[in-house]
Amino acid sequence: MDLNLFQFFTKDLPVEVKYINNARGKGLFATNCFNEGDEIFKENPLVCAQFLWNEFYKYEACEYCLRSLEDAETMARRLSGNPNVVLPHKEYCSTYAMENYVKCPRCQVTMYCSSTCLEKAVKEYHRSLCCGSNNCRPDHSLNRLRETWRNIHYPPETSSIMLIAKMIAMIEQADDPMDVLKLFSQFSRVTANNEAHVAHKLFGKQFVEQIEILRLELINTLPSSKITEWYTPGGFRSLLAMIGTNGQGIASSSFSQYARNVDAAKFEKQEEDYINSFLDQLYADMNEESGDFLDCEGSGLYLLQSCCNHDCSPNVEINFLDNNATLTVKAIRNISEGQELCISYIDSDIKNWKKRQAILMENYLFECTCNRCMVESQQPEPLSSSESEDSDDMDVGD
Ligand SMILES: [Zn+2]
Ligand SMILES: [Zn+2]
Numbered sequence: 001m002d003l004n005l006f007q008f009f010t011k012d013l014p015v016e017v018k019y020i021n022n023a024r025g026k027g028l029f030a031t032n033c034f035n036e037g038d039e040i041f042k043e044n045p046l047v048c049a050q051f052l053w054n055e056f057y058k059y060e061a062c063e064y065c066l067r068s069l070e071d072a073e074t075m076a077r078r079l080s081g082n083p084n085v086v087l088p089h090k091e092y093c094s095t096y097a098m099e100n101y102v103k104c105p106r107c108q109v110t111m112y113c114s115s116t117c118l119e120k121a122v123k124e125y126h127r128s129l130c131c132g133s134n135n136c137r138p139d140h141s142l143n144r145l146r147e148t149w150r151n152i153h154y155p156p157e158t159s160s161i162m163l164i165a166k167m168i169a170m171i172e173q174a175d176d177p178m179d180v181l182k183l184f185s186q187f188s189r190v191t192a193n194n195e196a197h198v199a200h201k202l203f204g205k206q207f208v209e210q211i212e213i214l215r216l217e218l219i220n221t222l223p224s225s226k227i228t229e230w231y232t233p234g235g236f237r238s239l240l241a242m243i244g245t246n247g248q249g250i251a252s253s254s255f256s257q258y259a260r261n262v263d264a265a266k267f268e269k270q271e272e273d274y275i276n277s278f279l280d281q282l283y284a285d286m287n288e289e290s291g292d293f294l295d296c297e298g299s300g301l302y303l304l305q306s307c308c309n310h311d312c313s314p315n316v317e318i319n320f321l322d323n324n325a326t327l328t329v330k331a332i333r334n335i336s337e338g339q340e341l342c343i344s345y346i347d348s349d350i351k352n353w354k355k356r357q358a359i360l361m362e363n364y365l366f367e368c369t370c371n372r373c374m375v376e377s378q379q380p381e382p383l384s385s386s387e388s389e390d391s392d393d394m395d396v397g398d
C-alpha cells in the first residue's frame with residue numbers, strides 16, 4: 001500500500017487514508033467533524049462499466065460516466081409500459097441538455113452524454129476497444145466476449161467483463177503503464193482459496209471452464225504485451241476476484257433524479273397529496289412491468305471508497321445523486337474529527353447478527369467484529385425470529 005498515493009487523492013478533501021493494522025488493513029478517516037446529513041466528499045471511479053444485460057435491455061447510459069440518457073418522462077413510460085404517462089412539474093426534471101449527446105464518430109455505436117466524456121473515453125481506453133465500422137457484426141471478438149459474459153452471468157448482475165477490458169485498454173493506452181498498474185494494485189486482493197469462492201459465486205459450478213473461455217476470448221480481443229501477468233490463468237482468476245470483491249455497484253436514473261427533486265420541493269398540501277398519489281401509482285405500475293430493474297446499473301472501482309471498512313452500524317452511506325457514476329459519501333450520524341468512516345456492505349436493517357455475519361462471510365469473506373456484532377453476540381438469543389437462518393437467502397445490500 002502506498003499512502004503517498006492516497007495523500008495525492010485526498011489533498012483537497014476532508015478525509016485521509018491511514019493504515020490501521022494487519023487484520024483491518026487500511027481505513028478512511030475524517031479530518032473534520034460532520035453533522036448527520038452532511039455531504040463529506042464526492043468521488044469519480046477510476047473505471048466503470050454498465051452491466052451487459054442492463055445495456056441489452058435498453059437502459060441507455062453514457063458509456064463513460066453512466067449518466068442515464070433517457071429523459072425522466074421517457075424512462076417512466078418505458079419502465080411502466082404506459083406510453084401516456086405525463087409527469088407533473090417537469091421543472092424538476094434534469095436540465096441536462098440532450099443536444100450534448102454524441103456518438104463515437106468511428107463506430108457510431110457507443111453513446112456519450114457529452115463530448116467531454118467521449119474525449120476522456122477515447123483518451124483512456126476506447127481507442128483500443130472501438131470496433132470501428134465492424135461494431136455491428138456479432139462475430140466481432142469484442143461482441144463475442146460480451147455475449148459469452150452474458151451467457152454465463154445472468155441477472156441480478158454484480159460485475160462486468162467490460163470493467164476488465166477497460167482496465168487492460170487503459171494500461172495499453174497510458175503514457176506510462178506503470179502509473180495505471182500502480183493505481184489498480186491499491187485494491188485489496190483475496191487469497192487463492194477465496195478466489196475460487198468468488199469465482200464460484202460469479203459463474204456457478206462450471207467456473208473453471210467458464211473462466212478459461214473468457215480468458216482466451218479476452219486475449220484474442222485485446223492482445224497486450226504490457227499485462228502478461230493478468231493473462232496467465234492464475235493472474236486472470238485473481239483479477240476477476242479483485243473486481244468481484246472491490247467493485248462498487250452503480251445506479252443512475254433520470255427518473256429517480258426527478259422523483260428526488262420533487263420529493264425535496266415544497267408544495268401546497270393539496271398539490272402534494274396529488275403528486276404523492278401520482279408517484280405511488282407510477283411506482284406500482286413500474287414494479288409490475290419492470291420489477292426491481294429500474295435503474296441504469298453497473299459497477300466501478302473507486303480508490304477512496306474502497307478504503308471504507310464495513311460496520312453493521314455505519315456512520316456514512318453512499319449515494320448516486322448526480323445521475324451518473326459520481327458517488328457521494330454522506331454522514332448518517334454526527335462524526336468527530338479523526339473518526340473512521342465506515343459503510344455497511346450489506347443491509348444493516350438485518351437484526352440477527354448471525355445472519356449478518358453469514359452474509360458478510362459468504363460475499364466479502366471476513367468475520368465482522370464491529371461493536372454492534374460484539375454487543376449483540378453477548379445477548380441471549382431470542383426464542384423465535386422472523387428472520388430465519390436460511391442460508392439460501394444471501395441478499396447483498398447496496
Ligand atoms: Zn458521460
Ligand atoms: Zn467507437
Ligand SMILES: [Zn+2]
Nearest residue numbers: 312368370373
Ligand atoms: Zn458487524
